[in-house]
Each structure stands twice: as structure tokens, then as C-alpha cells.
Amino acid sequence: MNTVPEKPVLEGLEATWSARWAELGTYTFDRTKTRDQIYSIDTPPPTVSGSLHVGHVFSYTHTDLIARYQRMRGKEVFYPMGWDDNGLPTERRVQNFYGVRCDPSLPYDADFIPPEKPDAKRQIPISRRNFVELCNELVEEDEKVFEQLWRTLGLSVDWSQQYTTIGNASQVVSQRAFLRNVARGEAYQQDAPTLWDVTYQTAVAQAELEAREYPGAYHRVAFHGGDSPVIIETTRPELIAACVALIAHPDDERYQSLFGTTVTSPLYGVEVPVVAHTLADPEKGSGIVMSCTFGDLTDVQWWRELQLPNRTIIGRDGRVLRETPEWITADGVGRYEEIAGKTTFSAREAVVAALRETGDLDGEPTPTQRMANFYERGDKPLEIVSTRQWYITNGGRDADLRSKLVARGDEIDWVPAYMQSRLTNWIEGLNGDWLVSRQRFFGIPFPVWYRLDADGEPDYDDPILADEASLPVDPSSEVPPGFTESQRGEPGGFLADPDVLDTWATSSLTPQIICGWERDPDLFERTFPMDLRPQGHDIIRTWLFSSIVRAHLEHGVAPWTHAALSGFVVDPDRKKMSKSKGNVVVPDEILDKYGADAVRWRAAGARPGADSPFDEAQMKVGRRLAMKVLNASKFVLASEEAYGLGAGASDLDPSRVTEAIDLAMLSRLRLVVDEATARFEEYDYATALEVAEKFFWDFCDDYLELVKERSRRDDAAGQSARSAFVLALSVQLRLLAPFLPYVTEEVWSWWQEGSIHRSTWPVNDVDLATDRHDPALLSSAASVLADIRGAKSTAKVSQKTEISNLTISATKARLDLVRLAIGDVLAAGRVVAEPTYVADETVDGFAVEATPALVD
RNA sequence: GGGCGAAUAGCUCAGUUGGUUAGAGCAUCCGGUUUACACCCGGAAGGUCGGGGGUUCGAGUCCCUCUUCGCCCA
Known part of the structure; x- marks a missing residue:
């Protein structure tokens, strides 16, 4: 017996059915199914500290369309949902939300209550543990809001399969995978020049870089030696004290006589060699440049290839080191003291003033826009400082690994196919291994300690690694085997690695986290490698690539068989939606206004990979x-x-x-x-x-x-x-x-x-x-009916007006066809007269004359 | 500078391996209270397929070139 409502409406369907589906477990994963019966999806965990916009709604809908199709095709769909709460975005949100900041030197305060009226400008310093507690509290709230939105949208996620990137399972997987990388020699420490964000005071990986225009000025500066001054052009005169060489192109005739000689830096009197290298551009400025420790990545390359000395003057806080370096000559000490402790910006002003005094500034600085590297979340250009960091191999220093990773990309079916070239291009352009340590607080710690020698100096060459069985481990509150807490920080004792893993070092393991790697081998066997990775094309170089790296290193496979890339939802001016532009469309409002089905319908109209204007x-x-x-x-x-x-x-x-x-x-x-x-x-x-x-x-x-x-x-x-x-x-x-x-x-x-x-x-x-x-019968009958409707429309009469005269002309074959349904045609067109058929082989389709009866 | 993608009706987009007169929806205009639906129905109008060149009997489709836009990388 049918139960059709008298007046069916769309309102309320979301609430009714999402509750029913939850109650009945409609989308609950049945883990008794075997691998060939299962379709497993590696859903992107959205960043919970951000806000969802309509772009998320579209791309998550795309995944759900595939999930629902596969389910109806008889596949048991493994479709978990994760929340990305690990990392800097959460830290920032917690700082702003509660008005606090993390100071790892402070002790834990069990009674700490965040201020009622947070003042973002006067953040209260709290211990790392208090800070992490607040992070955990806030993400839990955020996750509830997100889940509710996804349920309303109708994502057929199995909500019993949730995970977070900071949760216990993720910590275990992330630390275990790291330990395995170390054991196989794929993870290593190195004291090396590192891209460094002075605001966040953390190292930054290549994948997190963003090149931006940055205003600066070319300064023409004289170095001294031989017969006449050598003029270099630099945008960073504050680094003259860090100069290690002047470099020109080997073919540059202007400088042939200088190669192999030395010159003296202005202000500080440091003697530096003039050397040749092909990366010096003769077209740029005077053709000869000063190489410093380190102004940019080219300086790093010269330092390595030309065995130049290390003359660091910029510290981790972005300020000039306070202590005068030993290479500064006696005459230059006073000049160095003028800039010691200053930010690069103030130091630059001081150096320019000093150069003016000594007459070593040639002309006035010329303003320019230069491209500078920024951390994608930062607003000051990155410095390059030498620090000890952990790296994981990713092919950036190994052509063989690089080509293997490209080949893994080849094993994946890309939707759309052309997106694969973005991965290939990225891999081929890598210039170093993956820097995975971050000097931050809310993240997964390295499961590592270092022994302290008799002087209390750490021995980095022989780290103490946590046992896999003890994971997850927090080395700052747990002690390594054979040590006691009292030995922490003491000579002869130990020290915890203070850093946390890059969030991508955990996110790259989402297949392992959700499929139960080493936690639930039975589940893992049924779901891994996964069938689908859906994601945005903007994070191919980060999430997609790093996931391939980890699956390749750990399992020797590609983590999925398909990768589907969604485009963006852009505003009507084709600009990417972003909070700062104020063009973000809030999903709740449109879901409420049009209903989930309508929004999903629109999302489904956006083809894979293609941006779509809202x-x-x-x-x-x-x-x-x-x-x-x-x-x-x-x-x-x-x-x-x-x-x-x-x-x-x-x-x-x-x-x-x-x-x-x-x-x-x-x-x-x-x-x-x-x-x-x-x-x-x-x-x-x-x-x-x-x-x-x-x-x-x-x-x-x-x-x-x-x-x-x-x-x-x-x-x-x-x-x-x-x-x-x-x-x-x-x-x-x-x-x-x-x-x-x-x-x-x-x-x-x-x-x-x-x-x-x-x-x-x-x-x-x-x-x-x-x-x-023959389906043509339906289209033929529809065509004749359309002509009858057209006749009424032209005559401007109601569609229920009767037709008193109907002539249909067409080829004989078509006439024969349409006569099979003529009863329906006449009824639908309210034709009251017998129709006249005219066989005419020259008529294209149907020619219909219909005369509406006169209405009086 | 390199890579990838896009440019078709006012808007958003389809358009298979080249093949009659280039399609759809929205918007517009004209009509219609029709017993599923006025949150509706019927109809009409609207395009030099970004520009130029080439291949071909034939090009929106293939090739070259230029322009513009987007994304990514230097």
C-alpha cells in the first residue's frame, strides 16, 4: 500500500532522513566483506579550525556521489571521516579564541581557566600542556559543528569511523611510520641551512613555500681591492657582514681579471674571494653579486658548491646576532655593534646610513619588487638559518627514488587525467628532502630523546628511539628506557627532542590511519590500498605527494588506485573564495534556503578539476x-x-x-x-x-x-x-x-x-x-505534440483549447511510426478531429498544421 | 621564463573518432489558474564558436601563431 502525502514538501527531509539513516545504520561499514567487495575512500580531513565554505560542500559532495554509486553497485563502501586538528591553524585559533599563548618554559597549571574576555593583544602565557588541553577542547567543539553540516548535506559517511589527525591512532601511526623511516635510513637529522619563519620561529618545508612580490630596493655598494672599487647590487645590504664571496658569471668579460683575487667588504673590512659561477646573471645589475650566509637559496647552493665559509649573522628570532662574529675585523666592530640585535629591517637602515657616511653607497637605492619566499601562513619573508632538523627522503636528493615516485603516480588513475602532470612536475622540481620537524607546540612529538654528555651537551648522532610498543609517546613527559625523570636535562642524562612533526607527516598517512595499519591487520587487508583519494588540486604537491612517498617507503605501493581532483568554487568574478577577500559563501545559509538536494545538484554540475563560479x-x-x-x-x-x-x-x-x-x-x-x-x-x-x-x-x-x-x-x-x-x-x-x-x-x-x-x-x-x-516513436509523438502546443501558443489560446483540424506531413516511415501512438497524441493535444496524413519524402521531421477551435 | 588548463548565446556549461541548419539550463520576451506540480506549464527570440593563418570536399572539433584569463612552478 502506498503512503503518499497529500502535499509533499522538501522542507524537513534532511532532518528526518539523516536521523533515520543514523538510526538504521544505513551507511555502516560491514567489515565482513572481502577486499574485492569493498570500495574504500580516503576522505580529506577538513581543517576544523577553519570554516567550511561552499567549496568544501561541493568537493565533499563529489566524493559522496561516487560513494553512493559504488554502494548501489553492490560495493561495501568504507567511507570514514576525519578532522584535521593537528598543527598551526589550531594553535592560532586557540590563541585568538582564548587570548593565550604557549610558553613551554612555564609549568603546568591544573587550575587554569581561560579568560572570559580574551584580549588577543595581551595574550596570557600558559604552559605547553595547558595550551594543548585548550587545543583539544576547542577542536572537539568545532568537529561537532562540522559533523552536523556534513550530516545535513547527506554525506553517506560511516560516522562510527571517525578519526582526528591529533588523536591517539594518528599519533601511533605517525610515530611508528617515522621510526620505521629512521630504521630504514629514510629519516635522518641534519644541521643545514633551513628556510625559517621568524614570526612563528619554525622551520618550513619546500611544499609550504609561497613566492610573493615583496617591495625592496637595489643598493649599489662598493667593495674594495685592486685598482678601483667593485660595485655590487644588493637588496639586502644588512647582510654585508655575512658576505662570503663576490660572484660573477665565468664568461663575464668585465670580471675576468678579478677571478681568483680578493676584495674587502665595506664597513667591516672582511676579505672575501671573487669567484665564478654560472648562476650569476650578467644581465642583472652590475653582473657581480655578493653571496652571504644566507640571503637566498642561491647563496645556499654557492655555499655548498664553492665550499664557502658559514658566516651566520641572522638568528632564529630574525634579528642580527648580538655577539660580534670573529671574522669581523677590528675596524669593523664598531659598525657591527650598530646593527647587533636589530631586526633585518632596522639593520638595513643603519647599514645604508653607514654606507652613506663612508661613501660606499653608489647613488640612491632604486625601489624594486622582488619575488621572495614566504611561509604560506606567514607575512614576513623567510630567512635561511642553519639548524638541526629531521628530514625524510622524498626524491629531492635521489634521482632513483624520484623516478620511482613518478612511476607510482603513473599507477594511479587520475580524474581528470591531466592533473597527473602537476604531480610529475612537482616531483621533478624538488631540490631537497622533506623537512619534517617543526618548532611548534600542538602537534605529534618526535618519539626521540638524546643522551647528554658529561658537560650536558646532547649527542645528536645517537638518538634514543622509542620502542614501537610504547607508542604514542610524549618524550617531554616520558623517559627513555633505562633513565629516570630526575636525569632529564642533567649531564649524563637525557633530553627530549623538543620538536613536533610537520602536520603533513601525519596527514600523509591517512590511508594507514583509517585502514588500521598495524592496529587492525584484518581491516587493513580489506581496505588498503584504497580505491579513491578525493582532494583539491591545490594540495597535490603536499597531501597527495607526501601520501605517495609514505606508502611507497612503507608498503612499496601507491596508496590508492584513483585520485579525483575537485576544482574550486570561485566567486562571480572568478576569484578564489577566501576569508580575506570577504567573498566566502556560508554553506548553512544556502542549505537552509534551497535544501541539501538542490545544493548537491549544483555541486554535481561542477566537473572534476574544473573551477566553478558560485x-x-x-x-x-x-x-x-x-x-x-x-x-x-x-x-x-x-x-x-x-x-x-x-x-x-x-x-x-x-x-x-x-x-x-x-x-x-x-x-x-x-x-x-x-x-x-x-x-x-x-x-x-x-x-x-x-x-x-x-x-x-x-x-x-x-x-x-x-x-x-x-x-x-x-x-x-x-x-x-x-x-x-x-x-x-x-x-x-x-x-x-x-x-x-x-x-x-x-x-x-x-x-x-x-x-x-x-x-x-x-x-x-x-x-x-x-x-x-524504436525510441524514435516517443520523440516523434513528442515532436507532433510540441507542434500542436506551438500552434496554440502562437494563437495565444489556452493549451486546453481543442484542435479542430490537424494535418501531419512527414515521410511515410515517420507517419507510420507516429500513428502507433496517435491516440495518445490526439488526447494530449485535445484534437477533436480525425487527423490528415500527408506522405512527403522531402519533409524534415514533421510538419504539423493545427487549427485551434475558435473560443467564444 | 617553464608547465597545466580555459576562452562557444547576456550568465553557467554540453558539444564523442572532423560530417546536414552549433545544443541545454538560467535570465529575457510572449502566452496559459491544465485535477501531479504557479516552488507550475507551453512557446519564442538570442551565437562571426577569442583573433589570424593552415590541413581538408568539409573545422567549434586537427595543426601553427597571437591575445586574454586562471592555477602551479621558477
């Missing part, structure tokens, strides 16, 4: 489709007393479809099923939707109108129509179910058992096992 007007179209599904279904399924057709599950009998046009309609639907299935198989959800949707509108506008009258008849022809209706409805609801999970589930519940989302994807020979008929 246009609220488009949401209305999706809503209209959802509404149409309700109404058309109601018409077919409602009782005759409720002006419906009274059709139902008992009419689902292909053998009862006998009328030619009914068979033609179902034959065309077979093609739609084939097309939608083929497209979904290649992850082209957008075209799958397009073909199903197009059929549905034609079904409503043409077929339904043509057959309306006959389908109320109580004879075989009427039964044929009713059976065709329910067969077509059942198939169409299932074709639309991945896109419109709410409205299709609602309609399904009126007349079917169980959830449509656990029903099977349509199969022609099961669901549409009727006799075949």
Missing part, C-alpha cells in the same frame, strides 16, 4: 528538480481519489507493458541507464546526472502528458501505461539517488521496502526486461 540562481534549478521528483512521483503513486494513477509496486511487471509508445519510452530509458552507468564508471558524475535529468524532464513534459489520459483507463492499454510508469519511476529514482538522496529516499519510502541507498543500481535486463521498441 551562482545562487543555479540552486533554484536543483530545487525545482527535487520538487518535480516529488510531484511526478506523487502523480504516479497516489490513489485515484487523490487524483493520482494509483500505480504501485504490484504494477512492476515488464510483461504488462504492451503499448508501442510505452515500450519506446522504456527502450530509451535503457540507453540512459547504459550511459549513466558508463559515465559513473569513469567518475564523470556530471554527465551521469545530465543524462538522467534530461530523460526525467522529457518523461514529465512529454511522455507523462501523452499517456496521462490512457493511464487512467481500466484496460490493458491503461495497465501498460501504469506499469511503464512505475518501471520508469523505479529506475529513475535510483539513477537520481546519488545526487538527490533525500527526495529519492522520501519517494522510495512511499512504496518500496528498505532504503533506496541500499537498493541496486538499475540493470536493464532486470529492471527493464520488456520487449524493445
Whole structure:
């Protein structure tokens, strides 16, 4: 018995059905299934400290479309959700939210309560443990809000499979993978020049760099030696004290005589060699440059290749070192003291003033815009300082590993295919290994201690590694085997590694975290390597690449078989949405306004990889489709007393479809099923939707109108129509179910058992096992009906006006075809006269003359 | 400077291996209270396929070149 509401509405479907799905465990993963029956998805954990915008809604919907399709195809879908709460974004949010900052030197205060009215400008210093506690508290709140949004959107996630990137399981996996890397020699420490953010006081990896325009000025500065001064141009005169050489191109004729000689730096009187290197650009400035410790990455390269000395003057706080370096000559000490302790900016002013005094500044500085490296979250240019850091091999220093990683990328099916070149280009452009240590607080600590010698100096060459069985470990509160807490920091004792792992060093292991690597070998075997990694194309170089690195090093495989890249949702001016631009569209509002199905419909229209402008007007179209599904279904399924057709599950009998046009309609639907299935198989959800949707509108506008009258008849022809209706409805609801999970589930519940989302994807020979008929019959009948409607429209009369005269001209073949359904055509067009048929082989399609009866 | 992508109706986009007169939705305009739906229905109008050159009987589609835009990397 059907239970069709009198007036079906979209409002409330999200609340009703998301609760039902949770209650019934509709999307709960059945782990008894074997690997070949399972489809596993490595869902991106969104950054919970940020806010979700409509771009997230689109890309997560894309994944859900695939998940729902695979589920209906009979796959058991493993679809967990994670939250990325690990790292700097959370630290910043906690600082602002509670008005605190972390000071690791402070002791833990168990009674600490954050201020009621936080003052971001006067942050209260708290211990690391207090700080981490606040981080944990806040992310928990954020995660609830995110989960609610995803549930409303209708993501078919198994909510019992949640993880966080700072959670226990992630800590264990991250530390274990790191220890394994160390054991295999893939992770190592090195004291080396490192890109350093002076604001956050942490090292930064290549993948986190962002090149930005930065205002500066060229200063022409004289070095002394030989006959005449040598003029160099530099944007960083404050580094003259750190100068180690002057460098020009080996072919530059101007400097041939200088190569092999030395010159003396202005102000500080330091003698430096003049050497040749091809990276010096003769076109730039005077062609000869000063190389310092370290002004930029080229300086690092020269330092390595030319064995130049290390003359660091910039400290980790971004200020000039207070102690005068030993290489500064006696005459230069006073000049050095003028800049000691100053920021690079103030030091530069002081140096320029000094150069003016000594006459070593040639002319006035020329303003310029130069490209400088920034940490993507920072706002000061990065400095390069020498520090001890942990690295993981990633092919940046190893051509063999590099080509193996490129080959892993080749093993993955990319959607869209051209995105693969972004990975390949990135790998081929790497210039160093992956720096994984960060000098931050909220993160996963290195499971490492160092022995202290008799003088209390750490021995970095022989680290004490935690035992895998003891993970997760916090070395700052736990002691290494064989030591006691009292030996911490004491000579002969030990010291914890103070750093935390780069967040990507953990995020790169999401497949291992969710599939239960070394925690649940049975689950791991059933889900890994995974089937799908969906993600944004902006993080190919970080998340996607680093995941491949880890899976390659640990398991010798690619972590997934498919990678699907979503584009961005951009504002109407095609600008990327971002908080700072103030063009972010908040998802709750549009979900509330148009409904989840409508928003999902719009998301499904954004093809993989393609950016999509946000246009609220488009949401209305999706809503209209959802509404149409309700109404058309109601018409077919409602009782005759409720002006419906009274059709139902008992009419689902292909053998009862006998009328030619009914068979033609179902034959065309077979093609739609084939097309939608083929497209979904290649992850082209957008075209799958397009073909199903197009059929549905034609079904409503043409077929339904043509057959309306006959389908109320109580004879075989009427039964044929009713059976065709329910067969077509059942198939169409299932074709639309991945896109419109709410409205299709609602309609399904009126007349079917169980959830449509656990029903099977349509199969022609099961669901549409009727006799075949040429689908052209339906389009021919629709074409004639359209002409009749057009005649009424041109005559500006109501569509219910009768037609008193109808002439149809077409080729004989077409006439024969349309006559098979002429009864339906005449009824739908309210034609009261016998039609006249004119066989004409020159007519293209149908030529119809229809005369509306005069209305008085 | 290098790589990738895009440019088709006012807007958002389809357009298979080259093949009649380039399609859809939205917006616009004109009509219609039709017993599934006014959150609706019917109809119409709207394009030099970014510019130029080439291959071909035939180019939105293939090749070259230029322009503009986006992303990534130097």
C-alpha cells in the first residue's frame, strides 16, 4: 500500500532522513566483506579550525556521489571521516579564541581557566600542556559543528569511523611510520641551512613555500681591492657582514681579471674571494653579486658548491646576532655593534646610513619588487638559518627514488587525467628532502630523546628511539628506557627532542590511519590500498605527494588506485573564495534556503578539476528538480481519489507493458541507464546526472502528458501505461539517488521496502526486461505534440483549447511510426478531429498544421 | 621564463573518432489558474564558436601563431 502525502514538501527531509539513516545504520561499514567487495575512500580531513565554505560542500559532495554509486553497485563502501586538528591553524585559533599563548618554559597549571574576555593583544602565557588541553577542547567543539553540516548535506559517511589527525591512532601511526623511516635510513637529522619563519620561529618545508612580490630596493655598494672599487647590487645590504664571496658569471668579460683575487667588504673590512659561477646573471645589475650566509637559496647552493665559509649573522628570532662574529675585523666592530640585535629591517637602515657616511653607497637605492619566499601562513619573508632538523627522503636528493615516485603516480588513475602532470612536475622540481620537524607546540612529538654528555651537551648522532610498543609517546613527559625523570636535562642524562612533526607527516598517512595499519591487520587487508583519494588540486604537491612517498617507503605501493581532483568554487568574478577577500559563501545559509538536494545538484554540475563560479540562481534549478521528483512521483503513486494513477509496486511487471509508445519510452530509458552507468564508471558524475535529468524532464513534459489520459483507463492499454510508469519511476529514482538522496529516499519510502541507498543500481535486463521498441516513436509523438502546443501558443489560446483540424506531413516511415501512438497524441493535444496524413519524402521531421477551435 | 588548463548565446556549461541548419539550463520576451506540480506549464527570440593563418570536399572539433584569463612552478 502506498503512503503518499497529500502535499509533499522538501522542507524537513534532511532532518528526518539523516536521523533515520543514523538510526538504521544505513551507511555502516560491514567489515565482513572481502577486499574485492569493498570500495574504500580516503576522505580529506577538513581543517576544523577553519570554516567550511561552499567549496568544501561541493568537493565533499563529489566524493559522496561516487560513494553512493559504488554502494548501489553492490560495493561495501568504507567511507570514514576525519578532522584535521593537528598543527598551526589550531594553535592560532586557540590563541585568538582564548587570548593565550604557549610558553613551554612555564609549568603546568591544573587550575587554569581561560579568560572570559580574551584580549588577543595581551595574550596570557600558559604552559605547553595547558595550551594543548585548550587545543583539544576547542577542536572537539568545532568537529561537532562540522559533523552536523556534513550530516545535513547527506554525506553517506560511516560516522562510527571517525578519526582526528591529533588523536591517539594518528599519533601511533605517525610515530611508528617515522621510526620505521629512521630504521630504514629514510629519516635522518641534519644541521643545514633551513628556510625559517621568524614570526612563528619554525622551520618550513619546500611544499609550504609561497613566492610573493615583496617591495625592496637595489643598493649599489662598493667593495674594495685592486685598482678601483667593485660595485655590487644588493637588496639586502644588512647582510654585508655575512658576505662570503663576490660572484660573477665565468664568461663575464668585465670580471675576468678579478677571478681568483680578493676584495674587502665595506664597513667591516672582511676579505672575501671573487669567484665564478654560472648562476650569476650578467644581465642583472652590475653582473657581480655578493653571496652571504644566507640571503637566498642561491647563496645556499654557492655555499655548498664553492665550499664557502658559514658566516651566520641572522638568528632564529630574525634579528642580527648580538655577539660580534670573529671574522669581523677590528675596524669593523664598531659598525657591527650598530646593527647587533636589530631586526633585518632596522639593520638595513643603519647599514645604508653607514654606507652613506663612508661613501660606499653608489647613488640612491632604486625601489624594486622582488619575488621572495614566504611561509604560506606567514607575512614576513623567510630567512635561511642553519639548524638541526629531521628530514625524510622524498626524491629531492635521489634521482632513483624520484623516478620511482613518478612511476607510482603513473599507477594511479587520475580524474581528470591531466592533473597527473602537476604531480610529475612537482616531483621533478624538488631540490631537497622533506623537512619534517617543526618548532611548534600542538602537534605529534618526535618519539626521540638524546643522551647528554658529561658537560650536558646532547649527542645528536645517537638518538634514543622509542620502542614501537610504547607508542604514542610524549618524550617531554616520558623517559627513555633505562633513565629516570630526575636525569632529564642533567649531564649524563637525557633530553627530549623538543620538536613536533610537520602536520603533513601525519596527514600523509591517512590511508594507514583509517585502514588500521598495524592496529587492525584484518581491516587493513580489506581496505588498503584504497580505491579513491578525493582532494583539491591545490594540495597535490603536499597531501597527495607526501601520501605517495609514505606508502611507497612503507608498503612499496601507491596508496590508492584513483585520485579525483575537485576544482574550486570561485566567486562571480572568478576569484578564489577566501576569508580575506570577504567573498566566502556560508554553506548553512544556502542549505537552509534551497535544501541539501538542490545544493548537491549544483555541486554535481561542477566537473572534476574544473573551477566553478558560485551562482545562487543555479540552486533554484536543483530545487525545482527535487520538487518535480516529488510531484511526478506523487502523480504516479497516489490513489485515484487523490487524483493520482494509483500505480504501485504490484504494477512492476515488464510483461504488462504492451503499448508501442510505452515500450519506446522504456527502450530509451535503457540507453540512459547504459550511459549513466558508463559515465559513473569513469567518475564523470556530471554527465551521469545530465543524462538522467534530461530523460526525467522529457518523461514529465512529454511522455507523462501523452499517456496521462490512457493511464487512467481500466484496460490493458491503461495497465501498460501504469506499469511503464512505475518501471520508469523505479529506475529513475535510483539513477537520481546519488545526487538527490533525500527526495529519492522520501519517494522510495512511499512504496518500496528498505532504503533506496541500499537498493541496486538499475540493470536493464532486470529492471527493464520488456520487449524493445524504436525510441524514435516517443520523440516523434513528442515532436507532433510540441507542434500542436506551438500552434496554440502562437494563437495565444489556452493549451486546453481543442484542435479542430490537424494535418501531419512527414515521410511515410515517420507517419507510420507516429500513428502507433496517435491516440495518445490526439488526447494530449485535445484534437477533436480525425487527423490528415500527408506522405512527403522531402519533409524534415514533421510538419504539423493545427487549427485551434475558435473560443467564444 | 617553464608547465597545466580555459576562452562557444547576456550568465553557467554540453558539444564523442572532423560530417546536414552549433545544443541545454538560467535570465529575457510572449502566452496559459491544465485535477501531479504557479516552488507550475507551453512557446519564442538570442551565437562571426577569442583573433589570424593552415590541413581538408568539409573545422567549434586537427595543426601553427597571437591575445586574454586562471592555477602551479621558477
